[in-house]
Amino acid sequence: MEQLLQQYQSVTQNKVMHWFNAGNINDFPENGGACVKYKSKQIAVYNFTRKSAWYACQNLCPHKMEMVLSRGMIGDASGIPKVACPLHKKTFSLENGENLNGEDYKIATYPVKIENENVYIGFTD
Amino acid sequence: MKKIIVIGNGMVGYKFCEKLVSKPNRNDYEIEVFGEEPRPAYDRVHLSEYFGEKSAEELLMAPANWYQENNIKLHTSSLISKIDTQKKEITTYRNETYTYNYLVIATGSSPFIPPIKGSEKAGVFVYRTLEDLDAMKSYASKIKKEGKAKAAILGGGLLGLEAANAAKELGMETHVVEFAPRLMPRQLDLPASNLLKSKIESMDIKVHLEKATSEIVGNGAIEAMQFNDDTNLKVDMLIISAGIRPRDELAREAGIKVGERGGIWVNNQMKTSAEDVYAIGEVALYNNGIYGLVAPGYDMAHVAVEQITGGDVTMVSSIDMSTQLKLIGTEVASFGDPFIENDDVSVIAFENKHKGIYKRINVTKDGKKLLGGILVGDASDYNTLFQLYINEMKLPENPEDLILGARGGESSSVGSVMDFPDSAQICSCESVTKGSICGMIKDETCTSLSDVVKSTKATTGCGGCKPMVVDLVNETLKSLGKEVKETICEHFHYNRQELYDLIKINKVQTYDEALNLFGKGDGCETCKPLLASLFASIYMETANKQVTIQDSNDRFLANIQRNGTYSIVPRVPGGEISPEKLMVLGKVAQKYDLYTKITGGQRIDLFGAELHQLPLIWKELIDAGFESGHAYGKSLRTVKSCVGSTWCRYGMHESVSFAIEIENRYRGLRSPHKLKGGVSGCIRECAEARGKDFGLIAVEGGWNLYVCGNGGATPKHAILLAEQLDDETCIKYLDRFLMFYIRTAAPLTRTAPWLEKLDGGIEYLKKVVIEDSLGIAEDLEKEMQGLVDKYECEWKQAIEDPEMMKRFKHFVNTDDSDDNIEYVSLRDQKMPKAWV
Numbered sequence: 001m002e003q004l005l006q007q008y009q010s011v012t013q014n015k016v017m018h019w020f021n022a023g024n025i026n027d028f029p030e031n032g033g034a035c036v037k038y039k040s041k042q043i044a045v046y047n048f049t050r051k052s053a054w055y056a057c058q059n060l061c062p063h064k065m066e067m068v069l070s071r072g073m074i075g076d077a078s079g080i081p082k083v084a085c086p087l088h089k090k091t092f093s094l095e096n097g098e099n100l101n102g103e104d105y106k107i108a109t110y111p112v113k114i115e116n117e118n119v120y121i122g123f124t125d
Numbered sequence: 126m127k128k129i130i131v132i133g134n135g136m137v138g139y140k141f142c143e144k145l146v147s148k149p150n151r152n153d154y155e156i157e158v159f160g161e162e163p164r165p166a167y168d169r170v171h172l173s174e175y176f177g178e179k180s181a182e183e184l185l186m187a188p189a190n191w192y193q194e195n196n197i198k199l200h201t202s203s204l205i206s207k208i209d210t211q212k213k214e215i216t217t218y219r220n221e222t223y224t225y226n227y228l229v230i231a232t233g234s235s236p237f238i239p240p241i242k243g244s245e246k247a248g249v250f251v252y253r254t255l256e257d258l259d260a261m262k263s264y265a266s267k268i269k270k271e272g273k274a275k276a277a278i279l280g281g282g283l284l285g286l287e288a289a290n291a292a293k294e295l296g297m298e299t300h301v302v303e304f305a306p307r308l309m310p311r312q313l314d315l316p317a318s319n320l321l322k323s324k325i326e327s328m329d330i331k332v333h334l335e336k337a338t339s340e341i342v343g344n345g346a347i348e349a350m351q352f353n354d355d356t357n358l359k360v361d362m363l364i365i366s367a368g369i370r371p372r373d374e375l376a377r378e379a380g381i382k383v384g385e386r387g388g389i390w391v392n393n394q395m396k397t398s399a400e401d402v403y404a405i406g407e408v409a410l411y412n413n414g415i416y417g418l419v420a421p422g423y424d425m426a427h428v429a430v431e432q433i434t435g436g437d438v439t440m441v442s443s444i445d446m447s448t449q450l451k452l453i454g455t456e457v458a459s460f461g462d463p464f465i466e467n468d469d470v471s472v473i474a475f476e477n478k479h480k481g482i483y484k485r486i487n488v489t490k491d492g493k494k495l496l497g498g499i500l501v502g503d504a505s506d507y508n509t510l511f512q513l514y515i516n517e518m519k520l521p522e523n524p525e526d527l528i529l530g531a532r533g534g535e536s537s538s539v540g541s542v543m544d545f546p547d548s549a550q551i552c553s554c555e556s557v558t559k560g561s562i563c564g565m566i567k568d569e570t571c572t573s574l575s576d577v578v579k580s581t582k583a584t585t586g587c588g589g590c591k592p593m594v595v596d597l598v599n600e601t602l603k604s605l606g607k608e609v610k611e612t613i614c615e616h617f618h619y620n621r622q623e624l625y626d627l628i629k630i631n632k633v634q635t636y637d638e639a640l641n642l643f644g645k646g647d648g649c650e651t652c653k654p655l656l657a658s659l660f661a662s663i664y665m666e667t668a669n670k671q672v673t674i675q676d677s678n679d680r681f682l683a684n685i686q687r688n689g690t691y692s693i694v695p696r697v698p699g700g701e702i703s704p705e706k707l708m709v710l711g712k713v714a715q716k717y718d719l720y721t722k723i724t725g726g727q728r729i730d731l732f733g734a735e736l737h738q739l740p741l742i743w744k745e746l747i748d749a750g751f752e753s754g755h756a757y758g759k760s761l762r763t764v765k766s767c768v769g770s771t772w773c774r775y776g777m778h779e780s781v782s783f784a785i786e787i788e789n790r791y792r793g794l795r796s797p798h799k800l801k802g803g804v805s806g807c808i809r810e811c812a813e814a815r816g817k818d819f820g821l822i823a824v825e826g827g828w829n830l831y832v833c834g835n836g837g838a839t840p841k842h843a844i845l846l847a848e849q850l851d852d853e854t855c856i857k858y859l860d861r862f863l864m865f866y867i868r869t870a871a872p873l874t875r876t877a878p879w880l881e882k883l884d885g886g887i888e889y890l891k892k893v894v895i896e897d898s899l900g901i902a903e904d905l906e907k908e909m910q911g912l913v914d915k916y917e918c919e920w921k922q923a924i925e926d927p928e929m930m931k932r933f934k935h936f937v938n939t940d941d942s943d944d945n946i947e948y949v950s951l952r953d954q955k956m957p958k959a960w961v
């Protein structure tokens with residue numbers, strides 16, 4: 001379990017070593033998420049059309065360790081973009097992965113950039 | 126910079142840190158904390174919830190990174206073995222030493238183990254830490270496999286009863302053994318204890334009073350308890366809950382003054398006899414007492430913080446010992462001095478054995494002051510009584526009204542919370558007064574309940590004060606002329622009915638449009654599904670249209686399961702299914718290796734399909750004539766039937782045919798919550814129709830129509846709406862009833878609670894539905910017919926449209942499936958691997 005979680009460490013824009021092409025922007029539903037596979041990782045990618053922004057985070061919900069976050073609903077809490085896990089509705093900030101219910105677990109987030117209608121996710125590996 | 130060392134990271138030690146870091150001069154201090162337990166401080170008060178839904182993590186007082194973020198050095202698994210008050214130094218079990226400027230001892234207490242022979246045997250437990258609970262859990266499951274399942278609790282106090290409840294939850298036959306002639310001897314008098322005893326026994330927990338245990342018998346592991354009166358009790362496991370002993374050993378060895386019967390002596394500044402050494406929480410002996418409750422401990426933490434940082438707050442002289450028993454399935458509370466009886470006191474008691482209620486209050490002879498009391502069976506007045514007591518407030522003219530209710534037809538005899546003085550302590554766990562709650566709203570620091578909770582932490586302890594805090598917030602807002610209404614969430618300041626009307630009148634078509642017109646921000650998991658439901662109820666649009674505002678089950682037209690796979694529930698109207706169709710379900714389940722189960726709703730559930738398999742499976746089912754069962758939606762589920770007059774020798778009408786007709790009429794209908802129906806062929810009621818949102822029972826001359834029944838956590842029988850109806854009238858009334866409910870109910874409110882809140886209740890509903898008192902009947906019928914005509918199976922829609930199919934893939938960039946899913950096998954079928 002721990003090992004599974006260890007795979008996911010937040011990456012900041014300036015640390016990116018590799019921009020991975022995750023697909024065309026049309027592969028991702030408006031104001032919703034979809035999941036991308038990168039090596040052994042599962043990454044949730046959200047096309048937050050209302051904010052004209054893209055976000056990426058681990059697909060693994062740290063609450064019960066299930067690969068489900070890409071299927072969660074997105075929205076905002078006082079302006080902070082967030083995703084609600086489909087299993088028990090724990091919510092996480094898409095900006096920094098913070099749990100917004102005040103619990104201990106966090107999720108890792110990754111930078112996203114769009115170039116020529118392609119969606120790129122930044123990794124360090 | 127001065128260094129503060131805290132020994133013990135329990136509830137009170139943690140509270141000390143929390144209070145300290147919020148001080149403005151916090152940076153003058155370096156804080157280092159040593160705790161013996163492997164985890165940071167957790168909520169011991171709610172420890173028993175660890176047996177239920179709460180994980181160890183959820184019980185933490187603050188996340189592990191809180192300490193780091195607040196610049197506190199926390200050492201877990203670090204027992205302190207010595208204090209040297211001369212050198213101002215402590216020593217850890219690893220022989221490392223640390224020096225302090227101030228030392229705070231918050232080592233709590235340990236369970237008292239009476240000197241009974243044999244208490245070291247296997248199977249004997251105490252109840253204080255998460256590790257204790259883990260050990261009990263695994264021991265219980267081990268012995269249960271050997272067919273042993275008898276547990277006893279030594280001690281019938283507050284904690285003992287909580288432990289008894291836990292033993293019961295572990296599936297053990299449970300016995301409580303108490304030395305005194307009463308249960309909860311510190312809180313209850315004899316009549317209260319007798320009542321509680323019979324309540325507890327009715328829950329299948331056996332109570333043995335006046336039993337002194339002389340020996341724990343067994344060969345290595347416990348086998349029986351031997352009592353002084355030569356009787357014995359065979360048990361396989363024992364939980365000792367016989368009181369607490371302060372963990373004062375460190376102080377004792379360091380020459381710090383301790384009480385005769387234990388506890389570190391402190392003055393009203395929480396100072397011990399040694400310079401710059403403080404003691405707080407359950408280890409501290411204050412005013413000759415050790416208080417086994419968390420609230421006085423928190424007050425002590427507050428006093429110690431103030432004293433150290435230069436304030437002059439001191440501890441109050443009388444400690445309040447009011448308590449409420451949690452969990453055991455009956456309400457028990459005591460406050461103030463529950464027993465006091467002398468010439469200056471009138472004791473007023475009320476007992477209703479039949480209903481299982483006992484209430485006692487102790488009032489001064491002049492009727493002016495409440496001194497204490499006991500409530501068993503119904504503790505709903507606890508908060509009010511407690512406030513009257515703790516604030517020494519004036520009582521009503523006839524103090525007995527306090528427990529009997531005013532009998533003159535007037536409303537409540539006790540004023541509202543708004544009548545309390547500003548100094549009234551509303552949340553005793555976090556010491557929050559009425560004045561501070563109302564003040565924050567008046568000066569606009571807070572504008573809502575959640576703001577108040579965030580800033581004051583009120584309600585976050587035991588939660589008992591929640592109703593009062595809600596009232597205070599709402600009443601204060603009202604008094605400021607601010608409207609208090611049940612709005613949906615931060616994005617829409619309307620209630621469901623208002624939004625329903627707004628969308629309909631303005632012909633709004635999409636969620637984004639609604640948000641732009643009537644809302645703000647970007648939406649959330651509360652308002653999105655709610656609006657999705659409104660669009661469905663108004664336009665009968667399926668969940669395929671605005672996919673990403675659907676609750677996640679609706680988004681994928683299936684119920685998500687604990688491992689992220691889905692279940693498949695095709696509609697089986699009325700529960701009638703042909704052998705051919707039954708075989709199709711069997712074949713599909715076999716082909717895709719799906720766990721198969723008959724549901725409680727007369728249909729078949731196939732579990733364990735991965736996202737990408739859903740359309741494949743549904744294609745096969747639809748080809749065989751099945752359609753969506755909407756098990757995932759807040760919509761019509763099943764109309765349960767009994768076999769009725771076609772086969773049954775008692776049947777009066779064809780219940781199966783009618784159930785099928787109704788289920789097909791309302792299938793796909795989205796509503797504020799799910800809807801269930803039932804049709805029984807005679808009053809023997811084999812379809813449980815009266816447990817449903819709508820139920821029909823065949824009688825001489827037609828159908829009796831019942832509405833607003835509910836299973837679930839608060840079961841309610843449906844109530845008779847109309848009698849002896851023919852099929853056509855029955856459907857007409859149903860159309861009106863359902864549409865009226867859909868238009869007016871609050872989000873996620875089943876028909877039963879909806880009716881309960883409906884002004885005028887069932888009589889009003891009868892007027893609307895039968896007599897058309899609002900003049901909307903025709904409208905309701907038309908609207909329902911419109912929805913019925915527009916029905917479409919959303920699964921059929923989805924598999925026929927390649928664009929819609931795109932959403933059923935685990936990864937967008939590969940066809941791989943989720944590699945995180947693991948199964949185990951049980952009774953020849955697969956099951957998700959259990960969560961850790």
Ligand code: SRM
Pocket residue numbers: 684685686692694722723724725726727728729730756762763765799801816817834835836837838839875
């Ligand atoms: C599958 C089934 C249990 C079974 O194996 O038999 C079931 C399973 C679930 N029920 Fe149920 N209920 C099932 C029959 C019932 C019944 C019995 C009945 O319908 O006759 C009841 C009591 C009757 C009633 O609803 O009044 C019932 C009362 C609930 C409740 C409590 C509702 C309430 O008003 O308090 C919930 C919780 C909720 O909806 O908020 C619930 C919620 C759930 C959920 C959806 C919980 C969840 O969110 O995951 C379960 C998921 C189902 C799934 O994934 O497929 N289930 N549930 C039954 C499906 C029936 C069907 O064919 O559609």
Ligand SMILES: Cc1cc2nc3c(=O)[nH]c(=O)nc-3n(C[C@H](O)[C@H](O)[C@H](O)COP(=O)(O)OP(=O)(O)OC[C@H]3O[C@@H](n4cnc5c(N)ncnc54)[C@H](O)[C@@H]3O)c2cc1C
Pocket residue numbers: 132133134135136137138139159160161162169170171172173203204205206231232233234252253254284287372375405406407408416417418419420422451
């Ligand atoms: C099951 C249960 C239910 C309860 N229910 C209620 C309730 O409903 N209401 C209520 O008010 N109270 C309740 N209580 C009591 C409440 O939990 C205690 O009053 C509270 O936890 C006391 O806090 P504390 O910090 O003084 O002690 P603790 O929480 O016991 O913390 C002391 C900590 O110090 C550590 N420690 C001890 N010695 C050393 C050492 N030498 N070196 C390092 N660390 C050390 C211990 O391991 C422990 O972690 C309940 C208790 C239990 C067990």
Ligand code: SF4
Pocket residue numbers: none
């Ligand atoms: S009662 Fe219903 S919700 Fe609860 S576990 Fe059973 S199926 Fe799930």
Ligand code: FES
Pocket residue numbers: 061062063064065066085086087088089090
């Ligand atoms: S698994 Fe995500 S919230 Fe429980």
